[in-house]
Amino acid sequence: DHISLFALSVCCLLSAAAERFIKDKGYTNCVHLPCWPHLFAKVPEAVFDAGVLTEQAEFHRLVQLLFARSPFWRTKWYRYQKAAVKKWKDVHEQLPDELKQRHEKERPAPVKSVVRPTDTRWASQFDAYKYWRGRISAFKKFLSEMLQDLSDPPPTAQALLALLTDAVRLTALKVQIAFTCESMQPIYDLILSFQKQTGGPADPLGALNDIKSAQAEVTRGKFPPGVQKLLSACPAPQAAAQSKVLQQAATVMSSKVDNLHAATGSHSD
Incomplete structure (x- = not known):
């Protein structure tokens, strides 16, 4: 009572x-x-669940199918990364100093097993998307070589390579992954802050408002630097199409913040 x-x-x-x-x-x-961290996690999850970032969602679905069912593919991809890093280092050591700086831009991403999401970690789906930033080109080459060597390659691998060899969809995928990384990282940083001794932000509802303000910038066409760089390199029609997609994603996140604010605002004290 x-x-x-x-x-x-x-x-x-x-x-x-x-x-x-x-x-x-x-x-x-x-x-x-x-639980405040759980509430914060619902903001990016709203975008993932809505399927607004279509190329990223399709790539993620196919990747999970390919790697979840076969240790063969996980092992092959890990070894391919190791070989690529070793090859880069061997070449780098042989270059004269004046060429090393340029070659540094071609450094492969660190060797790491593919990240697969789980239902028990807030950031696992985000981490699975973030894993592929900087690895897409290498993965495309890996798939191409594998499919040439296999007499009966799986349809999932074929579908992935088809996505990555379509120039328009490949660009869209890179833009969407960059958006996910740069727009959602601050949210997951807030979630991690709750695990520190400080116990997270003093005003969680205010932090939600900060997230909404950042997304409002996107809806007005102001994108994070890495995203804007990719959009600037696109043909104008494709840049416009992807800008619209990202603005839709930002709107979904802002609406989710409003919903959470409405659900918790009266209890903020």
């Missing part, structure tokens, strides 16, 4: 349980104090 506040995660099942507890048990004055 004296319960007035309880803290609980905001996953769909627990949120439903909280609502039922408050309504069915008659605790109408009881407040459900949400």
Whole structure:
């Protein structure tokens, strides 16, 4: 009879349980104090779930199918990365000093196993997308060589290579991955801040507003630097099309912030 506040995660099942507890048990004055990191994670997840970034979503789906079902492909990709890094280092060591700086721009991404998302970590899907930034070109070459060597390559690998050899879709994929990395990293930084001794931002609702302000810049056509660089290199029609896609993604994130604010604002004290 004296319960007035309880803290609980905001996953769909627990949120439903909280609502039922408050309504069915008659605790109408009881407040459900949400898990702030979980709330923040729902902002980028709204974009992932909406499928607005179509090329990124399709690439992610195919990659997960290819690597989840076969250790053969995971092993081959890991070894390919190791060989590429070794080859780059061997060449780099032989170059005269005046050419090393230019060659440095061709340095492969660090060797790392492919990241696969899980349902038990907030940032796992984001990390799975972020993994591919800087690895797309190498992965395209890897697939091309593998499909030449295999007599019966899997349809998933063929579909991936088809996506990556389509110049328009490849550019869209790179733009969308850059947007995901640069627009969503600050949100995951906020989530990680809750794990520190400081306990996250003093004003979580204010932090949500900051996220919305950043997305408002995107909806007005002001993109993060890495994204803008890629868009500037696109033909005008494709740049315009991708700008529209990114603005839609930013709108989804802003709307999710509004929803969360409405759901938690009255309990912010």
